[in-house]
Amino acid sequence: MDPKLGRMTLKEWVAIESDSVQPVPRFRQELFRMMAVAADTLQRLGARVTSVDMGSQQLPDGQSLPIPPVILAELGNDPTKGTVCFYGHLDVQPADQGDGWLTDPYVLTEVDGKLYGRGATDNKGPVLAWINAVSAFRALEQDLPVNIKFIIEGMEEAGSVALEELVEKEKNRFFSGVDYIVISDNLWISQRKPAITYGTRGNSYFTVEVKCRDQDFHSGTFGGILHEPMADLVALLGSLVDSSGHILVPGIYDEVAPLTEEEINTYKAIHLDLEEYRNSSRVEKFLFDTKEEILMHLWRYPSLSIHGIEGAFDEPGAKTVIPGQVIGKFSIRLVPHMNVSVVEKQVTRHLEDVFSKRNSSNKMVVSMTLGLHPWIANVNDTQYLAAKRAIRTVFGTEPDMIRDGSTIPIAKMFQEIVHKSVVLIPLGAVDDGEHSQNEKINRWNYIEGTKLFAAFFLEMAQLH
Amino acid sequence: MDPKLGRMTLKEWVAIESDSVQPVPRFRQELFRMMAVAADTLQRLGARVTSVDMGSQQLPDGQSLPIPPVILAELGNDPTKGTVCFYGHLDVQPADQGDGWLTDPYVLTEVDGKLYGRGATDNKGPVLAWINAVSAFRALEQDLPVNIKFIIEGMEEAGSVALEELVEKEKNRFFSGVDYIVISDNLWISQRKPAITYGTRGNSYFTVEVKCRDQDFHSGTFGGILHEPMADLVALLGSLVDSSGHILVPGIYDEVAPLTEEEINTYKAIHLDLEEYRNSSRVEKFLFDTKEEILMHLWRYPSLSIHGIEGAFDEPGAKTVIPGQVIGKFSIRLVPHMNVSVVEKQVTRHLEDVFSKRNSSNKMVVSMTLGLHPWIANVNDTQYLAAKRAIRTVFGTEPDMIRDGSTIPIAKMFQEIVHKSVVLIPLGAVDDGEHSQNEKINRWNYIEGTKLFAAFFLEMAQLH
CATH class of the missing domain: 3.40.630.10 (Zn peptidases)
Incomplete structure (x- = not known):
């Protein structure tokens, strides 16, 4: 050796x-x-x-x-x-x-x-x-x-x-x-x-691309007359989850396994010092106040996180640009018995719905780039x-x-x-x-x- | 020479x-x-x-x-x-x-x-x-x-x-x-x-920072229990302008100069081939269909553009991150007789309003980094x-x-x-x-x- x-x-x-x-x-x-x-x-x-x-x-x-x-x-x-x-x-x-x-x-x-x-x-x-x-x-x-x-x-x-x-x-x-x-x-x-x-x-990772053209615009020269891709994208991303962490995609919770009394008891048995957990995470306040709720929302309920945007201005300073083409990225953590392909359909339909209501002349493309059970x-x-x-x-x-x-x-x-x-x-x-x-x-x-x-x-x- | x-x-x-x-x-x-x-x-x-x-x-x-x-x-x-x-x-x-x-x-x-x-x-x-x-x-x-x-x-x-x-x-x-x-x-x-x-x-350029902590999170380990800064920021940015380009900040149009018949006539006198303008801009459809509306929305009405987000995931690929601290950037093009400091107050108050309704435990800071008449x-x-x-x-x-x-x-x-x-x-x-x-x-x-x-x-x- x-x-x-x-x-x-x-x-x-x-x-x-x-x-x-x-x-x-x-x-x-x-x-x-x-x-x-x-x-x-x-x-x-x-x-x-x-x-x-x-x-x-x-x-x-x-x-x-x-x-x-x-x-x-x-x-x-x-x-x-x-x-x-x-x-x-x-x-x-x-x-x-x-x-x-x-x-x-x-x-x-x-x-x-x-x-x-x-x-x-x-x-x-x-x-x-x-x-x-x-x-x-x-x-x-x-x-x-x-x-x-x-x-x-x-x-x-x-x-x-x-x-x-x-x-x-x-x-x-x-x-x-x-x-x-x-x-x-x-x-x-x-x-x-x-x-x-x-x-x-599990996890299903999505990209949603909104495109006006493949070139950026000057916000002085074009601001006010465009369907701006960033405005569309921000509205799309904003339609996904509310401020309490609840996912707004219709039907998304339908297949989540029902919660039993026996399952709740397994969470109660776990030692979790919430104060220590909060401190070590350096988070001032979580969405939930009890150990059981926190464990369940990490383990047995789905969650949606917005990761970022590709194609927009992301550096320090003040660039007066209207991005011509942007890609939003988010993912949904899946739990038993959610199904990857059902989630893909639900998310796509939801975003198409939100987008069509905006009457935007931009093009939107939704893709699920990863789907893990x-x-x-x-x-x-x-x-x-x-x-x-x-x-x-x-x-x-x-x-x-x-x-x-x-x-x-x-x-x-x-x-x-x-x-x-x-x-x-x-x-x-x-x-x-x-x-x-x-x-x-x-x-x-x-x-x-x-x-x-x-x-x-x-x-x-x-x-x- | x-x-x-x-x-x-x-x-x-x-x-x-x-x-x-x-x-x-x-x-x-x-x-x-x-x-x-x-x-x-x-x-x-x-x-x-x-x-x-x-x-x-x-x-x-x-x-x-x-x-x-x-x-x-x-x-x-x-x-x-x-x-x-x-x-x-x-x-x-x-x-x-x-x-x-x-x-x-x-x-x-x-x-x-x-x-x-x-x-x-x-x-x-x-x-x-x-x-x-x-x-x-x-x-x-x-x-x-x-x-x-x-x-x-x-x-x-x-x-x-x-x-x-x-x-x-x-x-x-x-x-x-x-x-x-x-x-x-x-x-x-x-x-x-x-x-x-x-x-x-003119132009007033804003940053709005939302911070949970100065470190990113793993979306599997923390997704579902956090007030995620990106969700807050997307909601804030989404509250600024509607899909018709109308700015939603209360009071923002109060000081815009009233439109006179004489002024409308100056726009009518201008030669603008909308078809050529659309083609040279490579834009499929503008927010407005007439020459006069387009000129007025470029020149005599304010506009709001979202430029991008600093601190989120902005590269190609699929990173499963919850950004810990993000800075949204947008600006408002100002017209006579809008006042830079009034606009600063209106925007700040509006964002504080939207943010307070979310009951988020994150910290939000709004700054106007440029103000030009x-x-x-x-x-x-x-x-x-x-x-x-x-x-x-x-x-x-x-x-x-x-x-x-x-x-x-x-x-x-x-x-x-x-x-x-x-x-x-x-x-x-x-x-x-x-x-x-x-x-x-x-x-x-x-x-x-x-x-x-x-x-x-x-x-x-x-x-x-």
Whole structure:
């Protein structure tokens, strides 16, 4: 085993700018480098590694970009043992120091026990914790209690492009011996108490483009006689959600699972210090005042967020421009039993309705650019019991049984294609700031998380 | 006289990236270089040139940036002649080839008789046409028919920072002998028929900032429980103007001058081929169908344009972010007799009203970052008559007597401080695309414009 493993590797991995969201060649090269480095790490651990060529993707603007390979790796092949497959991703969200990062996002920097860097918690840190756990058994020259497989991708933040086809193709090959699937791509709900996750929301991402012409106008020369695209777009975006967070698209709540008394009780059992949560989030006031309402609106009700506008004036200063063509972006987090294609139709019809009432001469185009299903699991499956026992061993406490408001489409996909039980075992604390500026993972979480995974292997061996 | 003058100079001037809108040191250096080059050109023409140090400006973010000097220049001092002062500016709007420019915006490129480049028509071309007219008299070794003064600045696109103080200070010095003031910083209303401009709209530029925290959120982790700043901002911006272009701020139309029958007749007299105007603008349909309505809504009614949003996701791709802090930008073009400070109060009160009804826990801050008065002149002043005669001589036609929907605050300022008559004699065609991508001036307009200014000098000498 490489003695550097686990000590310096997170720093090296964070240093690779593996941004899959911005579709430019430079970042794609970084993604390929990231996957090669990870494949090399796994090989040095003794794994049989395959890097699967994923071809390329066609972007809406006609550009073609190569997709980074997916790593399939195997360690151990003992038929008397259970086989646990770990899924992780090594691509990251965009990060630019000018946006408010206090340190270089691509230089892992420790401050007060916190390791700051893009991808530190989402998802490079947890992937390495799993690798570290495996290498601990290697270092102690102990047999692995379970057979381990890895599937590691580089396009998660861009919607796991082409991954589903691969899983479908490998269903009876790579996945044939897999008994359980573990993902560690979300966060605890507290700063110190571990959690197990049994459900995630889905996501449907929309663009709405309004075009007058492909050139901007001077607001003095044309202001007053145009159907201005920004006025149309602002009205369209303003029709989506009210000030209480209620989505205004007709029919959108029709398929949301009805709330039972039993379900409410599961929220009551969860420890959530609202004051601490509010403080660590640095939010003055949430839309709701009770723990139960907050959990339900993060987990079991849909939400709509407006992300921004492409094509308008977005820089400092005072430009007197009428943008000629603008693209609004928003997404709806989906919950059981909402259906992606029904939501697509409802949103499109709603926006067409609002737009037609404006009698604008501009052209509007609505597209759903991502559609990801929600996921929910059975909390009595073997690996849920094993994870609970491992958490008791390492942390001395019961875990919070939680869902995640974010989308981890791979969970739903594994459940539907591979037909094996999926569990999410997060390692990061609630304030890790995944996707935002100053993302971090705590040193403590990174180390205890490694122990948790090692204990989980032992418990799985017992329960299988 | 420098033989290159007028032939290569426009290309050289356009090559200087004198962007005053983006407050960054690099562009400020270019502005200083631009002013130095222009001062040198005027000196070689024989003018007495002063470059006035304008100090520096404090930006909202605390940064301090130097203001480029203002050029004051004089040619001729014959007390028996009239003195005409020409105002122009050599700063430009931002230009980035990636935004849809077909040629490098800072390389003057001739295609089919059109000279493309940022600043070609706004305002470097017209400034050079005036200089060329003067140098024509020099080249022919003829005396100038009038005394000429120049005031040339480099901050017009940023609101003519500190210029008013300078004009006030020079009122009884540089401006003491000035009889007439000429500006050529707008466009004709047609492609071929010249115009004289006797009024411009003002402008009040607003920012409205909505802040939850100074860091973005993940839309999965926080979507559903936040007062999202973008939802607030979209509602605020959506409350400003309806789909017919009517401004919804209470009281905003109260001070707009009442419309008289006589005024309507002036619009009827103007030649405007709506079909050609629509085609050259590449707009499928305007808000209004008649010539009179269109002219009135560009000239004598206020308009509101939403320019964009700073701080939200503005790039290609699908980022699942809830922006933590966003700044909306919009401006209102003002007409006689609207008052800048009244408008500031009305807009602020309206936005505070809309925001308070949302019960949002975010913080909102409204600022008016620019406030520029509208201007209107007496069309029977001497120089209006001289300009009409010069146009008949050079173009063989009567000019359109027009107003401009854009803001040329300096016109109003000269009228109020120097108390001399101001005229706007535009040279550029209606489709020049000032402030937008692919700005150009026609070679024909540039050359005939130079002749027009020379003829104007002769007519002024006769009428004075």
